[in-house]
Amino acid sequence: MSDYKVIEIKKSVFENNDREADMLREELKRDKTFLLNLMSSPGSGKTTTLKATIARLKDEYKIGVMEADIDSDVDAKAIAETGAQAIQLHTGGMCHLDAGMTRQGLENIDSDAFDFVVLENVGNLVCPAEFDTGASKNAMILSVPEGDDKPLKYPLMFSICDIVLINKSDVLPYFDFDMEKCREYIRLRNPKAEVIPICARTGEGIDAFAAWLERNVKEWNNQ
């Protein structure tokens, strides 16, 4: 199947996003659906990483993907080609998704049918960090060309993520990126975050990320 729906997301009407997010998380736990909120800057490789991860896990798990973007269907199309079910969420200019908006997406993807669903958030290191989407876990991608100093400049994003993937490791020789310094800056913001260097294009590190995802999906669904 390489079909996908396009949903125009509406602004949430809920005043208390944290309460909405907790409610959504409890519902997802009851339904045994793990939801991963995947965040990054524009162009860090969220979609390519997802494609590589889906290829690794699609025979064992039923996977749904919600692609949030201000405009265009480029990403949902790419994901649908992997065979995973994808929908495209258009945020109408909004810079992040909150729990109410995430719920609108889940209602359009029949989330009960999946072992896990990935929300690819809007490409933005600032606003998505401020809104709990109701996800089971938060993941982010930092790509090598962006620089090793990003945990210093975007502290909240790094502090709320359970895992940080450092993507595009294949171009390390062409950039001034100090992996150890980057790990140290991430630890400074969030000592508990798991850090995995990956290269979505070559497949490096995708096994480790897939293993982390499997472990978390299983823990969630057995709770």
Added chain:
Amino acid sequence: MSDYKVIEIKKSVFENNDREADMLREELKRDKTFLLNLMSSPGSGKTTTLKATIARLKDEYKIGVMEADIDSDVDAKAIAETGAQAIQLHTGGMCHLDAGMTRQGLENIDSDAFDFVVLENVGNLVCPAEFDTGASKNAMILSVPEGDDKPLKYPLMFSICDIVLINKSDVLPYFDFDMEKCREYIRLRNPKAEVIPICARTGEGIDAFAAWLERNVKEWNNQ
């Protein structure tokens, strides 16, 4: 001088940002101070581009720089080392600058003393596009590793910019980035935008950007 002030920016109290922005622009025109609003994703090379441009122009022009960041003084420190006057604006988590916030910065940098001032906005392709800062011109940087499809995904940012710099051209051989396709997507969003491929690290294209800046500063100050 490698000194810089750090200003904690407060939320604007003005309800009508467009009116505030127009007022600020008129004041800057009267004072013969050109203000460039420079935007991009995190890690696209705003600061490195500015450093290269300042090196090219600092003997002929008095240049001030306002570095907006959520946290850290990394960028103001780097700019101050060039000899240009720099201040660091901390936005306290806010994802963009509006005209009122820009004014707070200008009041702290003695803007009358400069031929031009550059505002390095928060690294974000979404929110800064929605708020007129009162700048004379808007510039943005798209870097090669982010991908040539960004004008499709972040339409507003590309449509409000007078010039788009395509940075990190030195790594073109290592990425699937089609320069002609990117130019076409930019034209689709904004037929009037000037597009200049640059490499801030090697200096490629900096002469062309500096010439664009000089031309616009002169036009502004003669109006």
